[in-house]
Ligand SMILES: CC(=O)[C@@H](O)[C@H](O)COP(=O)(O)O
């Protein structure tokens with residue numbers, strides 16, 4: 001079985017746009033779990049443009065499933081994760097000004113740094129995952145860091161799928177997954193996965209442990225909920 005971890009960054013974006021507490025992230029996380037999701041993911045960015053560091057603390061006390069915190073392991077992120085102690089930390093090498101995550105780790109160049117932070121998190125009982133491109137050398141490099149899992153960065157697959165090139169798009173992921181499975185690395189995946197493309201991805205990636213999905217899932221939820229909500233308003237306005 002592949003676990004679904006719902007990334008709630010976009011709910012925080014919506015909340016922050018009005019300055020209040022709607023939608024309430026804590027209640028949303030509880031509801032998402034009650035609907036069956038097996039995890040909650042957040043990705044606090046240094047400018048706190050969506051998830052705030054305080055959200056991580058508040059969510060920790062309510063999340064009953066797997067709590068996954070993603071981010072670039074700069075000192076204040078490391079301190080946050082060690083304080084909150086989520087189920088899993090996913091290390092992502094994103095630049096401060098990146099609109100969204102746009103690359104995996106170079107696990108060879110950053111081997112010593114990754115080894116050190118991963119060993120710190122693991123010594124505190126936190127499972128580790130590192131964000132990597134679907135590249136066999138990077139997957140082999142990941143083993144050397146001591147990480148429990150990798151998260152395959154799926155944007156290129158999603159792009160290929162959207163133009164009908166799913167076979168081409170999945171190929172490097174299937175190869176990378178083969179290497180990960182051979183060396184015993186756990187496999188997660190995420191970025192731009194959606195209702196449209198997730199089934200094909202899962203079918204071709206053996207032992208896919210977890211997908212974290214946010215942007216598309218929240219957009220789909222808005223769209224699939226619109227008819228219901230418009231009708232609820234119309235009913236009240238009769
Ligand atoms: C690590 C990753 O793949 C990202 O998709 C991320 O968690 C999303 O971040 P934003 O919501 O800030 O775009």
Ligand SMILES: NCC(=O)COP(=O)(O)O
Nearest residue numbers: 007190191192212214215
């Ligand atoms: N790790 C990927 C994630 O949490 C969500 O990415 P996206 O679905 O918002 O692109």
